[in-house]
Structures are given as C-alpha cells and as structure tokens.
Amino acid sequence: MKRLWMLVVALLAWGGGAQGAGLSTCVGRMPNLIADICWSCMMPISLGPGRLMDVRNQEDNGSNPSNPVCSCVVKPTIGLSTGFWEPARIVEVVRRPYCLVSLGGIDVDPGIPAPEAGRSAGVSGVTSEQFYQAHYYTTTVAQLLSVLMDSPCMEKGTFDLAYMTELDPLWNDDMLTAILSPESLLFANPIAVAACAADCVAATAGFGSSKLFWCAGCQGSLYPLNGHAGSAGGGIRGAELMVQRLMAKLHRCLVAWGWEGEAALCGPYLMPEMDKQAYKVQLLYPTPQTYGGVGGRCCQPFGRSTVLWGAGREYPVVGEDFTFLLFRKRNCCAGI
Template identity: 60%
Template sequence: MNRLLAVLLLWGCAAWVCAAETPTCKGKFLNPLTDICWSCLFPISLGGAPLATLGKQEDIDNPPSPLCSCGTNPSIGLSIGFWEPARQIEVVRKPYCLVSLGGLDLSLGLRAPEAARFTRAEGDGDGGGFYQAHVYANPVLSWLEVVTDFPCLEKGSVDLLYLTELDPLWNDDELALILNPEAVLFANPVAVAACAADCVAASTGFGLRSLFWCAGCQGGMYPLNGHVPYHLGGVRSAALISQRLLAKLHRELLAWGWHGQAGLCGPYFLPIMDKTAYKTQLTYPIPNTAQDNGRCCQPFGRSTVLWGAGKEFPVGGEDFSFLLFRKRNCCVGY
C-alpha cells in the first residue's frame, strides 16, 4: 500500500512538473460586441475642436485648422481626428501560440525559447521574465463596415503580421543593440530615475514624448526584446512587452506615424515611436470593458495597479492580448 501511494505521488509530481514546464495554449476570438470598448474611438475632432466625445476619453493635440489640403494640385478637405482600432498585440508564454485566434498552436517546426521567469542570485525577491509576442492587423471598423465610404480607415481583414519567434533579435540583448545602439546612453541611474516623471504623466494622461527611453510605470523601453528585468505580474509585463514590440516595429519602419499635421495626407516614417499616439485595451483573458473614470483604454505607460487587477489567473489566464487604438488625423476630401 505504501509503495502504491509512493508511485502515485511520484506520478502526480511528474505530471505537475511536466505541466509547469509546458505552457498551455488557450485563447478566444475577439467578439466585437462584448470584448471591445467602443468609447475608445473618441474624442472625434474637427481641426483642434472636439466634434464628438463620450465619457472622459483622453486625446492629444490635433492640427488646429479645420481645413487641410493635400496633393501636388492641392485638394481641400476637412481635418478629422479620431482613435482607430487597427492593430492587435498578444503576449504569450508558449511559442507560436495564437491566443487571438482561439488558442491555435501554429507549430512551424522551428524551435523558439518559451516564456520563463527568473530568480536572482542575491535572493531579493525580484525576478525577471521572458515572453514571445505577435502582432496582427485588425482594422475592426473596416471589416465590420461600421462606416462606409470613409477614406480615413485602414482597409483589410484580420492578418498575422509579426512573430517574434522568427526574430533572432528578440531573445538576445546584444543583437538587439543593432536596432537600438542608443540604449547604452540610458543605462545609468539618472536616465532610469527620469522614468518616474514619465510614470506620473502616464498615470494622469499621456506619457512624455521627450522621455522616449521610458515605458512609464512599466520601466525602461530598452532593450527592444522580450526580456523583462523585473516581473511584477503578468499584466504589467505584457504591457511592457507590447510597448517594446511596437517601438521595435517603428525602428524597423514596419510601423509608421498616422497622426498630427504630418499624418493628414497619409502615413509617414517615424523611427522613434511617439508613445502618446497609442491607447491599448486588454481583450484577453478578461476584456477590460468596464469604465474607470469614464475610460477603459490605457495610454502606454499607465500603472497597471488599478486597471490590471484581477485580469490574470493560472493556466488559462497567463497570456494576454491588447487591441491597439492609434491616433489618426486625416484630410477628408483628399
């Protein structure tokens, strides 16, 4: 009897270890009716004046004039500003796990490091982490046909754009310096301390454009890869990874600017991401659709203490997906 109990105990421990070492792959498709906070589209502006608002949605400056012109032979139009849901970013533990496609396991036969959490030798209780991430094109307003014949919306359907598993720079700090050599300038106590101001600004509005090396309350933007120096919760780490991946895409010229005076006539190169041009909404594992002070979208860098509470749970709730709302200024009539 004792031997049988010992065998069962060992078998149970082995099964638990295997389960712990092999992350699960779960997810769900985005439901536009229940999983999206549509108030994040607002405010809609005409020139520098709000045209439509809903709740206390935050906004950045818009081109002041309601009239605009584009083209070699100038075409006059109206300057419209709004927040367009156009991208989706997911942060996962298991390589090739497509959370936003219902938990599809896209096994390509190419090995990639799994997510991990590290403890420090000094035993101070702080540990690091590592995650993979994916980017989707998801122009929700276009494929839902919410507004027809509106030239300022990105056309298309859901499409997988970027897999960090196929990026050799995502798991190597030294290789990442190829894209961001300026990171060595900000690896000092003074630059890190300045991020406290970015955290305060992001928690009350938008982060500070001038502190481009800071990710607000999530810490530092560099290195532009999947390594998190301090893992203080899955939501916080996922928010940091999302910022870094988008900053990386801007540096690789795979993501462009769509806002401001320069964006009225189309997208433009923006190799250093303007973090004030984005708001995110958590859509998985628990959609963040509840209004917090009239808002359910968060600018990059905002503290996750309030809006991220209760959004993570074991096994099925340790991967995360964010719908990305980007600021769009457009010359309608061009």
C-alpha cells in the same frame, strides 16, 4: 484572413503541431468584435482643434491640426481635418512559442526552436526576470467601420498575422538587439532608470512624456527592444511592457508608421522613433477591459500604472497570456 489560415495550415503540416512544447499550455479565445471592444476609446472625434464627439472625457494627445480645412495634392482633395483613435492593431503576449491566443489558442509550432516564456524569482520570491513572445496582427475592426460609415479615413485591409517574435533572432538576444538600438547603452544606468518615475507619474495622470523616450512609464525602461522584461512585476505589467517594446521595434524597422498630426492628413509618414503618445491600449484577453479604468474609461495610454486597471484580470493557467487592442491616433483629411 484567407492568407492567415493558409499560413496556419502550412505551419501545422510542416511542424506537426505542438512538438517540443514546454510546460505552458496554449489557450486563448477569438475576440468578439462587438462585445469585447470598448468603442468609446475611438473618441474624442475632432474637427480641427475642437472636439465634435466625446464620451466620458476620453484622453487625447493634442496632435490635431489647427486648421479645420485641409487639402491634399497626391489625391486631389479638399476636405475637413478630422481626428480620432483608430482600432488598428492587435498584439498578443504569450508564454508558449507559436501559440496564437487571438485565434482561440491554436498552436502552430513549425519545429523552429524558440525560447519559451518564463519568470524567475529573485530575493524574497519577487519576480526578477520575465520573458515573453509576442505576435502582431492587423485587424478588420477599422475595415468593418469603414463599410458601416463609408469613411475614407479608415485603414483598408484584412485580418492578418504580420509579425512573430519567434522568428526574430533579435528578440532573445541583448547583444543583437543593441545593433538595432545602439542608443540603449546610454540609458543603462541608475540615473536614466530613476528618471522613468517621472514618466510613470505623467502616464498615470495622462500621457507619458515624449522627452523621456527611453521610458515605458510605470512599466520601466523601454530598452532593450526585446522580450526580456527584467523586474517588470506582475504578468499584465510585463505584458504591456512587451507591447510598448514591440511597437518601438516595429517603428525602428519602419514597419509601423506615423498617422497623427498635420503631416498625416494626406497619408502616413515614416516615424522611426515611436511616439508613445500616439497609442492607447485595451486589454482583450483573458478578461476584456470594458470597465474599470480611470474616470470610467476602458483604455489607457502607454505606461499607465496597471494597478489602476489590471486588478483581477490575470489568473493561473488559462489567464496568463494576454491580448491587447491598440488604438492609434489618426488624423485625416476627409474629402467633402
């Protein structure tokens, strides 16, 4: 947290605040780590393949090891194979560059040009193009739980701003983005796009299909891995698409790793291709999603239709930026 505030102060001193701002305003609110978080999203908590604790039949991706007993060599450990959903990251999707919504709406514009988000209307007034900036934070939620429960399976760390798309030249350029994900050219056709309808159905019923890796469920195509959302529809739908694309990009850049399955029992591993079944998402801002999901659940897998949980959570001016809490599937060998 100290490093983040030093960065904020330095950027303000360098850029002089909100110079060169467009029409959008910088608003926000720091999340309440008690009231705004849907704690039931951490469930189910499992031992081996079986569930130990659950509330409202929370969704799980089936990555749990089959053996409840485990061992690790690097850190000599004999323990139990546990599984849960860790509140690990915060992603905010914003209209105004350098606006830190999760820090209360602080504008840290350093004077480095970055495109402002916007929407353009197509035929009959339907949104035909969306563009957003995004920020990626590590959180202190898991660390807080680690202190309370003394759990070796919670990630240790601090609240920190780890990534800003404004400083990434690929985020606004389709041609440059193709260098990072050349396979996107294979899915820029009507047949591949039409196949995403099946992924939308799968994500609405449970988790999206891993076989349809180029799809973002009901949000459309995962490619290109940048801030141009195309005809994504409403603001929440476009924002969740940005979250999926950002996480896919960070996996491709080896910033985000894999924490699920038997391979993760002794620590994370490289995962250059994001497993969209490894994440569930909860809206924190502008309206915390602590109710109103499918089956009474207040978080959902990537790609689920926003019609089922996003209604009434977006409103003009101060409710058009979005903050999401990512729950990451975690398997761990908890030492005895």
